[in-house]
Amino acid sequence: MSTLPETTTARKRSEALRQKYATLGEHEIWWRDHQQWLGEMGYMLRPRYRPGWKPSWEGKKIDASDCEDAVSLRYGALMDATRTADGKVVMLKKVVDTTHPYELEVNRLFSTEPIASHPKNHCAFVYEFLDVPGEDHVHIIVMPLLRAFNKPSFRTVGEAVDFFQQVFEGLQFMHRCHVAHRDCMDLNIMLDPYPLFPRLFHPQDTVMTLDHKALVKPYTRTRRPTKYFFIDFGLSAIYDPARGPTIDKPVLSGDKTVPEFQNDLNTPRDVYPTDVYYLGNMIRESFLQTYHGVEFMKPLVDDMVQDDPSKRPTMDEVMRRFEDVKRLISWWKLRSRLVNQDESGLSKVFRATGHAFRTIGHIATFRPAIPSIPN
CATH class of the missing domain: 3.30.200.20 (Phosphorylase Kinase; domain 1)
Known part of the structure; x- marks a missing residue:
């Protein structure tokens, strides 16, 4: 006796969902x-x-969520x-x-x-x-x-170093052009997807293919050289150095952890040290707190996220220190695998074995340890 009500309820839910997708x-x-x-x-x-669009699932016994025009x-x-x-x-x-x-x-x-x-x-x-x-x-x-900078995820230390190099020089260049980003958090850093996804993906549902009929797969499970970009300049500002220091009132961005903003949103401050904090905190959260293998970045990142803005390095200093750090990283370290901190023991063994075979292939084909740097 309970089958009919359940079927009716399920039908109503399905119809409500189809209508939601159609609105x-x-x-x-x-x-x-x-x-x-x-x-x-x-x-x-x-x-x-x-104009005049009619849902492709209208009048058909198909799941609306599987249709591209429901996205x-x-x-x-x-x-x-x-x-x-x-x-x-x-x-x-x-x-x-x-x-x-x-x-x-x-x-x-x-x-x-x-x-x-x-x-x-x-x-x-x-x-x-x-x-x-x-x-x-x-x-x-x-x-x-563009696509999120960490989709697909980083696999080697060299790939991470490539990313650090590009975002550091990118923010340094912005500051040299007298521009503060003021929101350079993880969501506002993306990559050029074409080297990794030549057939692309659905722009609004990035795990699916363009036609929304299958899960998207990267061209290769190992990253090829790609470029990273800053986006979203809605909170950015251009400063004329002839008019004095780059002082401005705080603005709340996606990263709510800026130390100098915690108890004071009224005092104008130098905007560049806050940018340095944003980028340092992004690396701290997305790499140092996520992977084993990038501990060499900790001293620099620790300085970038100091509570006192005046003690943070400028982006010119960040670049100089990063270049010094990079020179000390061995080629074998660069080719080593980034290990996610939540990996289980069995998963580590399985992935390490696959990584070893891939590394041999990369060395044999002269693929550089840092993707954007040719041999």
Whole structure:
């Protein structure tokens, strides 16, 4: 007697879920309403955001969650699109200049020559800046598709060293250009996915393929050379050194642990030491507290995250000290495996064996221990 009610309840839940997938959120409606204009600008949104869209699962006995057009936005201001000129997948970001007054200016600075092609520029490039018609303070920046810096995870010490080198020189370059990021936490550092995922992945569901029909797999289980980028300059600011020290009021970012902000959000402070803290704390949390094998970074990171901002090294000093540390790392250490701190004993043995065979292959094929540095 209980089967019928359970079946009815399950059917109702299934229908409610299908309806949920079929309903556009507020931010999604904004993008749908701008699809025609975006199309004229050369950018096509996915079927879900085209006028007149009907869910592909409508009237069919299929699971809506398996359908590509059920995938909604992860962040309302970020939309993926296809550039019609060449079929390239890009990301569109909605920027309101009254809320983030420096974001457009900072992006233009690092996306304009000669700075754009500078080898130490690790700020995500903007292909195009679009002014939204009828909305004076709303703009769209067109960026490349990027991926979280630690997806896939790091496998060797050399890969981690490559990452440290790039993010250190990237923030150093920003500071030399008189720009403070002010939010350079883990979520705002990404990688160029093309060397690792030549067939890409779904921009809003990155564990799935573009068509959302299968789990995505990297080109190789060992990282190839790739470049890392800073993104999201919504809290960033440009400072004119001719006007004096780089002092500004604190702003709350994604990392809430900044020591100088804990009890005082009113006193203006030098912005660069806070950037140094953000980057040091990211390395502390994402590497030193996650892996065995990068302990050589601890003295430098400890100084970067000191409670007293005046005692933290500048990014020029960070780079000098890092280069000294890097020179002392043996080639064998660079090729050694990063061991996750929560690995079990059996898992360690299994993974160490596989790593040993991969390392032999890398040495035999002259693959560099630090991916971005040729032999």
